[in-house]
Amino acid sequence: xxxxxxxxxxxxxxxxxxxxxxxxxxxxxxxxxxxxxxxxxxxxxxxxxxxxxxxxxxxxxxxxxxxxxxxxxxxxxxxxxxxxxxxxxxxxxxxxxxxxxxxxxxxxxxxxxxxxxxx
Amino acid sequence: xxxxxxxxxxxxxxxxxxxxxxxxxxxxxxxxxxxxxxxxxxxxxxxxxxxxxxxxxxxxxxxxxxxxxxxxxxxxxxxxxxxxxxxxxxxxxxxxxxxxxxxxxxxxxxxxxxxxxxxxxxxxxxxxxxxxxxxxxxxxxxxxxxxxxxxxxxxxxxxxxxxxxxxxxxxxxxxxxxxxxxxxxxxxxxxxxxxxxxxxxxxxxxxxxxxxxxxxxxxxxxxxxxxxxxxxxxxxxxxxxxxxxxxxxxxxxxxxxxxxxxxxxxxxxxxxxxxxxxxxxxxxxxxxxxxxxxxxxxxxxxxxxxxxxxxxxxxxxxxxxxxxxxxxxxxxxxxxxxxxxxxxxxxxxxxxxxxxxxxxxxxxxxxxxxxxxxxxxxxxxxxxxxxxxxxxxxxxxxxxxxxxxxxxxxxxxxxxxxxxxxxxxxxxxxxxxxxxxxxxxxxxxxxxxxxxxxxxxxxxxxxxxxxxxxxxxxxxxxxxxxxxxxxxxxxxxxxxxxxxxxxxxxxxxxxxxxxxxxxxxxxxxxxxxxxxxxxxxxxxxxxxxxxxxxxxxxxxxxxxxxxxxxxxxxxxxxxxxxxxxxxxxxxxxxxxxxxxxxxxxxxxxxxxxxxxxxxxxxxxxxxxxxxxxxxxxxxxxxxxxxxxxxxxxxxxxxxxxxxxxxxxxxxx
Numbered sequence: 001x002x003x004x005x006x007x008x009x010x011x012x013x014x015x016x017x018x019x020x021x022x023x024x025x026x027x028x029x030x031x032x033x034x035x036x037x038x039x040x041x042x043x044x045x046x047x048x049x050x051x052x053x054x055x056x057x058x059x060x061x062x063x064x065x066x067x068x069x070x071x072x073x074x075x076x077x078x079x080x081x082x083x084x085x086x087x088x089x090x091x092x093x094x095x096x097x098x099x100x101x102x103x104x105x106x107x108x109x110x111x112x113x114x115x116x117x118x119x
Numbered sequence: 120x121x122x123x124x125x126x127x128x129x130x131x132x133x134x135x136x137x138x139x140x141x142x143x144x145x146x147x148x149x150x151x152x153x154x155x156x157x158x159x160x161x162x163x164x165x166x167x168x169x170x171x172x173x174x175x176x177x178x179x180x181x182x183x184x185x186x187x188x189x190x191x192x193x194x195x196x197x198x199x200x201x202x203x204x205x206x207x208x209x210x211x212x213x214x215x216x217x218x219x220x221x222x223x224x225x226x227x228x229x230x231x232x233x234x235x236x237x238x239x240x241x242x243x244x245x246x247x248x249x250x251x252x253x254x255x256x257x258x259x260x261x262x263x264x265x266x267x268x269x270x271x272x273x274x275x276x277x278x279x280x281x282x283x284x285x286x287x288x289x290x291x292x293x294x295x296x297x298x299x300x301x302x303x304x305x306x307x308x309x310x311x312x313x314x315x316x317x318x319x320x321x322x323x324x325x326x327x328x329x330x331x332x333x334x335x336x337x338x339x340x341x342x343x344x345x346x347x348x349x350x351x352x353x354x355x356x357x358x359x360x361x362x363x364x365x366x367x368x369x370x371x372x373x374x375x376x377x378x379x380x381x382x383x384x385x386x387x388x389x390x391x392x393x394x395x396x397x398x399x400x401x402x403x404x405x406x407x408x409x410x411x412x413x414x415x416x417x418x419x420x421x422x423x424x425x426x427x428x429x430x431x432x433x434x435x436x437x438x439x440x441x442x443x444x445x446x447x448x449x450x451x452x453x454x455x456x457x458x459x460x461x462x463x464x465x466x467x468x469x470x471x472x473x474x475x476x477x478x479x480x481x482x483x484x485x486x487x488x489x490x491x492x493x494x495x496x497x498x499x500x501x502x503x504x505x506x507x508x509x510x511x512x513x514x515x516x517x518x519x520x521x522x523x524x525x526x527x528x529x530x531x532x533x534x535x536x537x538x539x540x541x542x543x544x545x546x547x548x549x550x551x552x553x554x555x556x557x558x559x560x561x562x563x564x565x566x567x568x569x570x571x572x573x574x575x576x577x578x579x580x581x582x583x584x585x586x587x588x589x590x591x592x593x594x595x596x597x598x599x600x601x602x603x604x605x606x607x608x609x610x611x612x613x614x615x616x617x618x619x620x621x622x623x624x625x626x627x628x629x630x631x632x633x634x635x636x637x638x639x640x641x642x643x644x645x646x647x648x649x650x651x652x653x654x655x656x657x658x659x660x661x662x663x664x665x666x667x668x669x670x671x672x673x674x675x676x677x678x679x680x681x682x683x684x685x686x687x688x689x690x691x692x693x694x695x696x697x698x699x700x701x702x703x704x705x706x707x708x709x710x711x712x713x714x715x716x717x718x719x720x721x722x723x724x725x726x727x728x729x730x731x732x733x734x735x736x737x738x739x740x741x742x743x744x745x746x747x748x749x750x751x752x753x754x755x756x757x758x759x760x761x762x763x764x765x766x767x768x769x770x771x772x773x774x775x776x777x778x779x780x781x782x783x784x785x786x787x
Contacts, residue, residue, distance in 0.1 A: 031630060059747050060749070060776075062742070063608075063627060063673075063675070066629070070673065070710070074714065092741070099693060099695065100693035104708070
């Protein structure tokens, strides 16, 4: 039984003093998460310069969930004006994200502080 | 039987709308219930063999004085009051406190009599020749609003005297209308009072109770039956949310009918807390029913629906405000009352009268059979509203009299005391039942067809995967393929070459079910046609094939070529790396197939010694899950020392979430 995906949006100050928008995910990420994740992402409307994806509350991501994240990153890559960072992944999913090449589109960080420091 | 609660609501809402339009048409005398207009100063019941209905005309007086119960009191100056007519039309200015009296002549020797009343308003007490025989409610303060459906009171023989009876009713309602038009305390247009031998009155009472309960319990039973079937459907077809919505709507209908049944034999005070359950259930029920219709019609839940649901909250609010606070202190002809009534009708009209037409329009326009099926119970349910609306229009056009408008609110089948709402409710339940049965049959046929197609895909996938297991001279190849559902989204292929090499590939398409299975078929077809035996080339060409299917997600794959001397090379596209004797052979991360047109895949080389086992596997192994814990990559270090079937067994036993594929290859 998969847990529903929740996405909350907040902002935080980066080490350089600029503002970063954080999309915090919780629950499981699967094909059922598409509307929640892409809805939140499209809700940013390309306005946020720095976006951090927070996976701290995520237990499980299946291949369809990874496909959604990749779709999001490829969309961001097309605009070329946004920087995306990822933090809060478990070691298991850090390995999975590296395996599917996500780390070439978004830097993987251990936690929020490291992610904000890197922006 | 129209329940008292509904009578009040129908009377208020119907009459408010009527009164709002009344100035537009000539006035006519109202005569809504079939009751005799007897002379209240001298009702002759001297042949009292059966219960006598005391009629619609009484002597009445405003105020409250216990002396008015006494037979000797001189009521010759009391006005003759016709309960069919609005009190205000008869000069009654204060309907908060009223006494009614009537004079009845019975056989001098008559004994064992009883009085029976139906549908009375407020608090009431009954007297025969000054003796109180029963009543209900309170007579202190401003009184209270209540509706009492059916009561029977035995009359003590000592009160009967020599055959001349004065029957008095003391009535008090919780309002203080200065114009006093409707409703008056005590008797109303739908009240009936019977006098007769106790046994006969009891028989009338029993017959009326039977009629009341028969219609209501029949409808309740029918609604519960449809509810039971709907709940069964909702539990069986969990991915069809319309059955959940319909189950909620039907549960509310059943709840409302149970509330109605509870009001049949007792006086129900009209207060916020007694109205709230009915109003709350009505609101939830109508929203659930709209949701059910919306889902069946395939309409998106746009913001208009949300706005309408929010606006609908004003409907019970307006109803309760009108019933509890406005009408009790203002005349019902007050413009605010009229506006509230029309507002209530206008709020519910899109749901009650609009949805059936929308369903019909969608049925015709989109040739939607479900919409056509659903439009039948909806039209049946709305028929009463259309009828009332049509009568109002005819009244406005001066084509019918006020009597027709009032009759449109009343009981159509007198013999069984069944109201329009009960007839419509019964017909709605029956047609809804037919809708559910027909839809379930269609659903079962559709699912059988889908299952047959799925089986065909499974057969095709089995054939394609069987081709993947070719004889592999010089190599020991073991595969384990365990799809998580009927058909899988994993694939593998083993292809021995004429030069003694072997190419093995294991992959995984995102998603599950039929779509994933179709993609697997596409991929295996492409791989079987592939002429190259270089892993990076194979992946690049597969990437090009899958780019044309960009709306279908992505595919990960790991491709290995092993030479007969044990040298091997592999390329990876976002898939799990190969393992040799529990050691992961790492490769750089690369995007999966079908996403980037210019993606290149690096080649990693290595050597497989005799006795070593190279294992390719899908993510169903490390992501087997139990109690929200993943099997994980660390355990692969041990597991990949085992054979393919043992690895697959271990993952399955841990908790299979996804398709599991393991391919183990060794030099033989």
